Amino acid sequence: MCPAPEGPGGDAFRIARERMVAGQIAARGVADPRVLDAMRRVPRHLFVDEAMQGQAYGDHPLPIGYNQTISQPYIVAVMTEALGLRGGEKVLEIGTGSGYQTAVLAELADRVCTVERIPGLLTRARRTLEALGYQNISFKLDDGTWGWKDEAPFDAIIVTAGAPDVPATLLEQLADPGRLVIPVGDEFSQTLVRLEKRGGEIRRETLGGVRFVKLIGDHGWKA
Numbered sequence: 001m002c003p004a005p006e007g008p009g010g011d012a013f014r015i016a017r018e019r020m021v022a023g024q025i026a027a028r029g030v031a032d033p034r035v036l037d038a039m040r041r042v043p044r045h046l047f048v049d050e051a052m053q054g055q056a057y058g059d060h061p062l063p064i065g066y067n068q069t070i071s072q073p074y075i076v077a078v079m080t081e082a083l084g085l086r087g088g089e090k091v092l093e094i095g096t097g098s099g100y101q102t103a104v105l106a107e108l109a110d111r112v113c114t115v116e117r118i119p120g121l122l123t124r125a126r127r128t129l130e131a132l133g134y135q136n137i138s139f140k141l142d143d144g145t146w147g148w149k150d151e152a153p154f155d156a157i158i159v160t161a162g163a164p165d166v167p168a169t170l171l172e173q174l175a176d177p178g179r180l181v182i183p184v185g186d187e188f189s190q191t192l193v194r195l196e197k198r199g200g201e202i203r204r205e206t207l208g209g210v211r212f213v214k215l216i217g218d219h220g221w222k223a
Helices: 010-028 033-041 050-055 073-083 100-108 119-131 168-172
Strands: 062-065 068-070 090-094 111-116 137-141 154-159 174-185 190-198 201-210
Touching (some): 010 033, 010 073, 033 073, 050 062, 062 119, 073 100, 073 154, 073 174, 100 111, 100 119, 168 174
Parallel strands (some): 090 111
Antiparallel strands (some): 062 068
């Protein structure tokens, strides 16, 4: 649970968050009560620049610097729900970004291992998450397309950038049973894909169209 105060305007932000969950997320079919509760708790406005905090609960992504974005709240909820977290899992997140998705995962899983390739983003996200009191997150600065082999296997893996294909390195680090959620497509648009590993077999399911920044790395797009 996120124990820290929300800062000035906390009541107004809490109301905005309730409206976000009701109008943008639950109304569109996200039904997992644990996911909805997590998104009511995590103070999204603290993961964007102060000048943009008034827009933090809008139905859209926002820039966070370094040509990266914080994803639309609805997409965060859809991807999180698709992981099917129940509380005891170890989750790998590829693309820490602002740290907002990381916080939502940390509310729902036993442990989150998050990898980011941009030093400035990782430093800022870590500072925010630690200030909020999260103690179940491990951070790594690296090419996320390699995953985090020393921590594998993972019960769930989430990739918050669009890939040309599913990196085999990540599938290898997925536990059996386990779920991987990733946007796959070209550099302009992707399809959100969920892969479930069970009994050595991989089942692939599409969850709709999305648009993410590119997954840069040895097993993604080239810089």
